[in-house]
Amino acid sequence: MKRYEDLSPSLRCIMTPGPVEVDPRVLRAMSFPVLGQFDPEFTDIMNETMGMLRELFATENKWAYPVDGTSRSGIEAVMVSLIAPGDRVLIPIYGRFGHLLHEIAERCGAEVFTIEKTWGSVFTPEEVITAIKSFQPDVVAMVHGETSTGRVQPLAGIGRACREHDALLIVDAVATIGGVPVETDAWMLDAVIGGTQKCLSIPSGMAPVTYNERAEAKLMKRKQVERGLRTGGVQRSELPVVRSNYFDLGMLQDYWSEQRLNHHTEMTSMLYALREGVRLVLEEGLRERHTRHALHERALVAGLTAMGLELYGDPESKLTVVTCVLIPEGVDGESVREMLLSRFGIEIASSFGPLKGLIWRIGTMGFSCRENNVLRVLGALEAALLRYGYAAPCGLGVQAALDVYEANAE
Amino acid sequence: MKRYEDLSPSLRCIMTPGPVEVDPRVLRAMSFPVLGQFDPEFTDIMNETMGMLRELFATENKWAYPVDGTSRSGIEAVMVSLIAPGDRVLIPIYGRFGHLLHEIAERCGAEVFTIEKTWGSVFTPEEVITAIKSFQPDVVAMVHGETSTGRVQPLAGIGRACREHDALLIVDAVATIGGVPVETDAWMLDAVIGGTQKCLSIPSGMAPVTYNERAEAKLMKRKQVERGLRTGGVQRSELPVVRSNYFDLGMLQDYWSEQRLNHHTEMTSMLYALREGVRLVLEEGLRERHTRHALHERALVAGLTAMGLELYGDPESKLTVVTCVLIPEGVDGESVREMLLSRFGIEIASSFGPLKGLIWRIGTMGFSCRENNVLRVLGALEAALLRYGYAAPCGLGVQAALDVYEANAE
Numbered sequence: 001m002k003r004y005e006d007l008s009p010s011l012r013c014i015m016t017p018g019p020v021e022v023d024p025r026v027l028r029a030m031s032f033p034v035l036g037q038f039d040p041e042f043t044d045i046m047n048e049t050m051g052m053l054r055e056l057f058a059t060e061n062k063w064a065y066p067v068d069g070t071s072r073s074g075i076e077a078v079m080v081s082l083i084a085p086g087d088r089v090l091i092p093i094y095g096r097f098g099h100l101l102h103e104i105a106e107r108c109g110a111e112v113f114t115i116e117k118t119w120g121s122v123f124t125p126e127e128v129i130t131a132i133k134s135f136q137p138d139v140v141a142m143v144h145g146e147t148s149t150g151r152v153q154p155l156a157g158i159g160r161a162c163r164e165h166d167a168l169l170i171v172d173a174v175a176t177i178g179g180v181p182v183e184t185d186a187w188m189l190d191a192v193i194g195g196t197q198k199c200l201s202i203p204s205g206m207a208p209v210t211y212n213e214r215a216e217a218k219l220m221k222r223k224q225v226e227r228g229l230r231t232g233g234v235q236r237s238e239l240p241v242v243r244s245n246y247f248d249l250g251m252l253q254d255y256w257s258e259q260r261l262n263h264h265t266e267m268t269s270m271l272y273a274l275r276e277g278v279r280l281v282l283e284e285g286l287r288e289r290h291t292r293h294a295l296h297e298r299a300l301v302a303g304l305t306a307m308g309l310e311l312y313g314d315p316e317s318k319l320t321v322v323t324c325v326l327i328p329e330g331v332d333g334e335s336v337r338e339m340l341l342s343r344f345g346i347e348i349a350s351s352f353g354p355l356k357g358l359i360w361r362i363g364t365m366g367f368s369c370r371e372n373n374v375l376r377v378l379g380a381l382e383a384a385l386l387r388y389g390y391a392a393p394c395g396l397g398v399q400a401a402l403d404v405y406e407a408n409a410e
Numbered sequence: 411m412k413r414y415e416d417l418s419p420s421l422r423c424i425m426t427p428g429p430v431e432v433d434p435r436v437l438r439a440m441s442f443p444v445l446g447q448f449d450p451e452f453t454d455i456m457n458e459t460m461g462m463l464r465e466l467f468a469t470e471n472k473w474a475y476p477v478d479g480t481s482r483s484g485i486e487a488v489m490v491s492l493i494a495p496g497d498r499v500l501i502p503i504y505g506r507f508g509h510l511l512h513e514i515a516e517r518c519g520a521e522v523f524t525i526e527k528t529w530g531s532v533f534t535p536e537e538v539i540t541a542i543k544s545f546q547p548d549v550v551a552m553v554h555g556e557t558s559t560g561r562v563q564p565l566a567g568i569g570r571a572c573r574e575h576d577a578l579l580i581v582d583a584v585a586t587i588g589g590v591p592v593e594t595d596a597w598m599l600d601a602v603i604g605g606t607q608k609c610l611s612i613p614s615g616m617a618p619v620t621y622n623e624r625a626e627a628k629l630m631k632r633k634q635v636e637r638g639l640r641t642g643g644v645q646r647s648e649l650p651v652v653r654s655n656y657f658d659l660g661m662l663q664d665y666w667s668e669q670r671l672n673h674h675t676e677m678t679s680m681l682y683a684l685r686e687g688v689r690l691v692l693e694e695g696l697r698e699r700h701t702r703h704a705l706h707e708r709a710l711v712a713g714l715t716a717m718g719l720e721l722y723g724d725p726e727s728k729l730t731v732v733t734c735v736l737i738p739e740g741v742d743g744e745s746v747r748e749m750l751l752s753r754f755g756i757e758i759a760s761s762f763g764p765l766k767g768l769i770w771r772i773g774t775m776g777f778s779c780r781e782n783n784v785l786r787v788l789g790a791l792e793a794a795l796l797r798y799g800y801a802a803p804c805g806l807g808v809q810a811a812l813d814v815y816e817a818n819a820e
Contacts, residue, residue, distance in 0.1 A: 004462060004689045007682055009445050009455070019675055022444050030679055031441040034432050034613055035419050036757045045419070052414060068615070069479040069656065070674040076656045099638025104655050106637075148638075197675055203444055205478070205615060205677040227516075228509025228558075228763060243653055245514050246479065246486045262762070264480040265429055265607055267615040269440055270680065272417055279414045347446045352672070353638060 012341075013368075015377045016349040017147035017175065017322045017361055019197035019204050020368035022273075026202055029276035034268040038260065045275060046256065046266065052278045056177065057192055057210040058286070059184035065256045066206040066274055067247070068267045071174040071195035074207025076104055077247035078170055078191045082211075082218055083139050084239045085109030090137035090167075094122050094153065095146035096352045097172060105141060108243070113137065119149045119354060120313035125157040132161050139168045144182065145175035147198075148352050150324040150361060151317045152180060159188025168215055174198065177208070178281050179293045179321040179365055190215045199293070199321055201366030202277035205270040211249070223250040229261065294320050295408055296364045296374050299401040303378040304362075306400035307385070307392040312359045321369070324351070324359045328390045333357060336384045344380040374401055422751075423778075425787045426759035427557035427585065427732045427771055429607035429614050430778035432683075436612050439686035444678040448670065455685060456666065456676065462688045466587065467602055467620040468696070469594035474620040475666045476684055477657070478677045481584040481605035484617025486514050487657035488580055488601045492621075492628055493549050494649045495519030500547035500577075504532050504563065505556035506762045507582060515551060518653065523547065529559045529764060530723035535567040542571050549578045554592065555585035557608075558762050560734040560771060561727045562590060569598025578625055584608065587618070588691050589703045589731040589775055600625045609703070609731055611776030612687035615680040621659070633660040639671065704730050706774045706784050709814040713788040714772075716810035717795070717802040722769045731779070734761070734769045738800045743767055746794045754790040784811055 014021045035042040046065075053064035067074040079101070083089055089110040091102045094117040105112045113135040117123055132140060140162055145152050155171065162169040168190040173182045177192075179199030184192050191211035196202035221238040224230075226245070242248040246264065254261035281289060297320040301311065304325055312324035327333040333350065337360065340346045349361040362377065363369075378397040385392045424431045445452040456475075463474035477484040489511070493499055499520040501512045504527040515522045523545045527533055542550060550572055555562050565581065572579040578600040583592045587602075589609030594602050601621035606612035631648040634640075636655065652658040656674065664671035691699060707730040711721065714735055722734035737743040743760065747770065750756045759771040772787065773779075788807040795802045 004458065004685075004692065007439050007442060007455075007686060009442050009682075010451055011443055012445060012449065014444075014446055016446055019444055019447060019678060022679075027441045027443065027679075029417050031437045032417060032419050033421055033437065034424075034429055035422060036424055036426055037429060037614075039422065039751065039757060041420055045417075048414065069483060070677060072674050073479060073483075073656050076654065080654075096638040100636065100655070103637040107651065107653050107655055109653075197678075203677060203679040204447075204675040205680050226510065227513040228506040241517065243517050243519075244486065244490075244657075245510070245517055246483050246657075247654075264482050265614040267480060267613060267680075268429060268607075269432075269437075269613040269683070270615050270677075272419075273679070275414075276417060282414065341449065347449060 010345060013346045013373055013376055015362050015368060015373060016347050017198065017363040018195065018365060020201055020363060020365045022203055023201050023277065023280055023367040025280060026273050026276045029272040030269045032272055037266050042268070043260065045271065049271060049275045050256065052275065052282060053208050053210065055282055056208070056278050057182060057184045057194070058186065059210050061184065061210045061212050063216065063253055064208065064210040065252065066208045066271070067252065068264055069207060070204045071193065071207045072100065074193040074209045075101070075172055077249055078193055078209055078211065079104050079141060080108050080244050080247050081242050081249040082168055082170060082191060082215055083108040083110050084222065086111060087138040088113065088135060090131055090135050090140045092123050092128050092131065092142050094149065094151060095119055095143065096148035097143045097146055101141045101143065101172065120151065122151050122153045122317040125154055128158050129161040132165050132167060136165060137167050139170060141170040142172070144171050144173040145180065145319045145321065147175045147322050147361065148355070150313055150319050150322040152176065152319040155187045155189065162190070163188060168218065175319070175321065178289065180290055180319070184210055196274060196277065199365045200277045200281060201368065202273050206267065206274050208274065219250040226251065293364060293369055296369045296371065297321070297323065299404040300362065300364055300374050302404045303397040303401035307382060307397040321363060321365045323362045323364070325362060326359055331385065331388050331390045333360060336388055339384045339387060340380050346377055346380050348377065371405055420755060423756045423783055423786055425772050425778060425783060426757055427608065427773040428605065428775060430611055430773060430775045432613055433611050433687065433690055433777040435690060436683050436686045439682040440679045442682055447676050452678070453670065455681065459681060459685045460666065462685065462692060463618050463620065465692055466618070466688050467592065467594045467604070468596065469620050471594065471620045471622050473626065473663055474618065475662065476616040476618045476681070477662065478674055479617060480614050481603070481617045482510065484603040484619045485582055487659055488603055488619055488621065489514050489551060490518050490654050490657050491652050491659040492578055492580060492601060492625055493518040493520050494632065496521065497548040498523065498545060499549045499551060500541055500545050502533050502538050502541065502552045504559065504561060505529055505553065506558035507553045507556055511551045511553065511582065530561065532561045532563045532727040535564055538568050539571040542575050542577060546575060547577050549580060551580040552582070554581050554583040555590060555729045555731070557585045557732050557771065558765070559723055560729050560732040561723060562586065562729040565597045565599065572600070573598060578628065585731065588699065590729065591700055594620055606684060606687065609775045610687045610691065611778065612683045616677065616684050618684065629660040636661065703774060703779055705818055706779045706781065707731070707733065709811040710772065710774055710784050712814045713807040713811035717792060717807040731773060731775045733772045733774070735772060736769055737767070741795065741798050741800045743770060746798055749794045749797060750790050756787055756790050758787065781815055
């Protein structure tokens with residue numbers, strides 16, 4: 001039989017918009033022996049994690065727990081549970097992940113209305129509110145931070161408009177949670193999905209979600225206890241039953257409640273990782289963490305600009321945690337990326353769809369977002385650009401970043 | 411702000427039908443720093459894991475990869491991808507997880523036909539084949555090992571009948587993979603789902619699946635490239651597009667193919683765990699591993715019987731990796747379980763639905779399935795039973811198990 005080698009992945013400096021480097025404390029948490037899913041010690045950890053997630057999402061919501069899957073599993077769980085077939089759904093799109101929301105809503109059987117912005121910019125809240133008035137949707141779903149274009153969508157005001165028009169507002173905060181402010185309650189967001197492998201610096205594998213009583217009321221209208229667990233006959237629900245069992249939030253919340261109604265087997269080691277990762281965020285402090293992300297972005301941008309590189313997109317809506325750089329004329333972007341990875345062990349990202357080949361995307365997220373990584377990526381990028389025919393002014397990139405750090409330390 | 415304590419879960423001896431104890435090598439694998447999802451080192455690990463899964467599933471299928479979620483995510487992915495709305499689906503049910511298949515098929519929009527066996531027994535292949543002839547289903551979905559009742563369903567012959575009647579056969583082998591033979595190709599199974607947290611002794615979090623060309627042909631008829639990634643307009647698919655984006659196997663296989671079409675962000679640390687866990691299985695050898703599971707079952711059963719306890723269910727169809735024990739008259743099953751956990755650190759399982767309060771379920775799965783665990787659970791169970799009023803004949807349980815081990819060593 002063929003033998004398989006010991007696992008021994010190389011150490012990387014990961015400066016992409018995710019997955020990013022994982023804090024060693026989180027890696028360590030995953031190596032603890034597991035508990036059974038109904039062991040009281042484990043259900044205590046589940047409850048405690050819910051409390052920590054409420055702090056992370058800045059909410060008093062009863063429900064805040066992870067969906068067991070990658071980030072888009074959380075998005076799909078929220079959408080398939082809150083969108084009944086035939087519902088009118090408004091999706092404002094300003095990048096790839098808006099298109100993903102459209103795709104998912106469509107597969108949920110929704111009647112979808114989209115408004116689109118040129119990639120590289122975002123909507124004003126008024127534009128979205130006007131569309132809400134015009135389409136009268138049951139649900140509005142939108143992306144908070146678009147990693148495909150490096151933009152952040154202002155949300156203030158949209159939540160209130162949704163309440164006035166009796167629509168639910170679903171927000172994909174996969175890229176922003178833990179890196180930039182996400183104010184679930186203050187912005188009146190009805191359901192929010194976070195990602196682990198970006199600003200939380202936890203491996204991909206869970207999707208924390210939160211939702212309020214308005215969202216829960218809709219879940220209750222679609223609720224059904226699982227066959228094989230229910231006693232008595234089928235209950236008729238007021239709205240059609242959710243099309244997914246795995247993603248039915250009404251079932252997930254019964255599992256996460258004191259009732260502990262069996263559903264899936266909770267991902268033990270990933271929950272340990274989530275708890276430790278969110279604990280690190282809360283120890284640092286949300287405000288302090290957002291400030292740190294902004295500082296390293298400033299240093300990175302100063303360095304890139306000093307090297308004569310141009311940033312992509314409308315500066316007003318730039319997302320602090322992703323910096324999109326125009327690939328200079330005559331330079332093959334993939335060769336530079338390949339050299340960074342193979343020679344320096346540094347990863348930056350390419351891009352999707354209309355931006356393919358035109359921009360690189362550099363992340364400053366979570367544990368990856370630190371001074372030594374920013375300095376490394378600037379130094380290595382200068383060397384790789386020189387090697388591939390772009391005469392970056394030597395030394396200026398790193399010096400400009402160092403200037404930012406020193407000014408900040410004063 | 412409230413401080414959260416260091417994570418420090420107790421060490422448990424877990425003798426349930428899952429999640430079970432995780433091999434320390436698997437725990438260690440999860441603590442490696444992560445690679446980016448498109449890092450060539452990582453895609454090599456993805457490819458290698460596919461090869462290992464083919465060996466595990468005893469198949470030459472091209473497609474063998476994990477779905478990113480708990481075991482039922484793999485079941486739902488296979489069902490929602492292979493069952494088009496309106497399809498005729500036959501579900502033979504002989505325990506709780508058959509009801510789950512019914513539930514999922516229903517949510518997929520299928521026309522479901524069920525046949526049921528009294529819990530504690532299984533179908534003869536002929537009974538299932540007769541139902542196939544009578545219902546003429548498009549899809550047959552059934553459970554291989556039912557942990558709710560501790561039974562194993564013989565599958566030989568059913569695959570051939572499905573081919574003759576142009577039906578696809580989906581098998582839930584969550585509880586059996588890695589513990590009991592699962593012969594994907596020899597039994598002509600069209601799609602099989604395995605579980606990680608049972609006989610593979612990997613934490614819950616991934617669901618390895620495999621499917622053949624017959625299954626793939628159906629996926630191709632429902633295929634659509636994701637919005638935001640596709641070039642040109644919408645392609646019309648021959649059958650309705652899969653209702654889920656996250657669980658669309660047609661998309662997942664593009665991500666797992668050399669094409670690497672972006673979908674979710676693969677769960678890095680869980681993939682490391684899966685690779686190491688399956689590597690342990692292949693190092694031990696499938697046949698040797700099945701023999702080991704049978705040996706420890708024999709010792710456990712000898713011990714329980716010597717204590718005067720009775721097993722539940724038809725002995726002919728007993729699943730080696732789960733042993734169901736009738737709770738003796740007058741004993742409160744939950745008090746015994748609670749004492750085992752809190753005083754001995756040993757976990758055994760309660761049961762579902764009609765069996766609630768009537769049986770305990772003891773698992774002998776994967777890394778948990780070893781001599782010291784079997785001896786510990788027998789000794790502790792005797793003590794707990796004495797404490798709760800059942801006069802187990804003292805000492806006989808452990809001695810009987812030791813006899814089995816010594817006879818085996820000769």
